[in-house]
Amino acid sequence: MPETQALRNKILTHLKEKNIPQNHLAMLIDENYQYLNDVLNGKKTGPKANEMLLTIVKVLGIK
Numbered sequence: 001m002p003e004t005q006a007l008r009n010k011i012l013t014h015l016k017e018k019n020i021p022q023n024h025l026a027m028l029i030d031e032n033y034q035y036l037n038d039v040l041n042g043k044k045t046g047p048k049a050n051e052m053l054l055t056i057v058k059v060l061g062i063k
Contacts (some may be wrong), residue, residue: 010022014062
């Protein structure tokens with residue numbers, strides 16, 4: 001979904017700036033690492049993926 005690409009970029013930038021590995025984020029939100037990676041890279045879309053993106057924003061406190 002193109003409208004979530006900006007959100008994905010924000011999350012990836014935040015992870016890089018804070019030096020947070022994606023596998024640690026997966027553990028933090030209790031999600032499979034490979035699925036998280038697919039969502040952040042735009043390979044997985046849909047309601048569950050969008051819900052995960054919103055959860056990540058809330059957990060990491062991204063504005």
